[in-house]
Amino acid sequence: MAETALRTTTAPASALAAPASAPAATTATAAAAPATGPAIRRLAAARRPAPHRAPTGRAVAPRHPRAACDDGDLAARFALRLVEVLSGLRPIGQLARHTTHDGYRLLARLAGQGPLRRPGQPQRPRLARVHESAPAAGVLEVCVRVESGERHHMVAFRLERHRRTEQWQLAAVEAR
Incomplete structure (x- = not known):
């Protein structure tokens, strides 16, 4: 194989300078002006994300991240995260946005006592049975x-x- 050498040439500084007859402001604005044209429009279009396509090929709107979360298993999912906090496997800060102010105070006090924390190596607790009740609209007791x-x-x-946000928040907690 023949090797090709990469050559760089440098032009003398006088060739790069603007002609003496051209004003300095015109040269500066020409260099700073954005390039336009069909090539630029193609680049801009290539950067835009393509719409999500369903398997059938038709475009569909992107779904909300919580759209798949139904309220059917909300109690069990939240119970697991809460038990992980109380057993020391999950930091309490991960539930901060899912609690009211009073609920967070109760949770912080309870997590500090460590009712589910075992001495020695932490063991992952297992949820046996989850009972839920809805005493009023927008309230779930578990x-x-x-x-x-x-x-x-x-x-x-x-x-x-x-x-306002329609998000479920921990309002009270007790463990024995």
């Missing part, structure tokens, strides 16, 4: 039995739906 080794615990909590 009781869950937690198996942690040979010990069993009960955790009860109340979720309330926020009026």
Whole structure:
């Protein structure tokens, strides 16, 4: 194979300078002006994300991240995260945006006591049975039995739906 050498040439500084007859302002604005034309429009179009296409080929609107989350398994999903916080497997800050102010104070006090924390190596607790009740619209009360080794615990909590954001938030929690 023949090697090709890459050559660079430099032009003398006098060749790069603007002609003496051209004003300096015109040269500066010409260099700073954005290039336009069909090539630029093609580049801009290539940067735009393509619309999501369904398997059938038709364009569909992107879904909301929580669109797949239904309220059917909300109690069990929230109970698991809450039990992980109470057992020390998950930091309490991960539930901060899902709690009311009073609920966070209760959770912080309870997590500090560590009712589900076992001495030694942390063991992942298992949710045995989740009971839920809706005493009013926008309110969900949940009781869950937690198996942690040979010990069993009960955790009860109340979720309330926020009026403006429609997000479920922890309002009260108790563990024994």
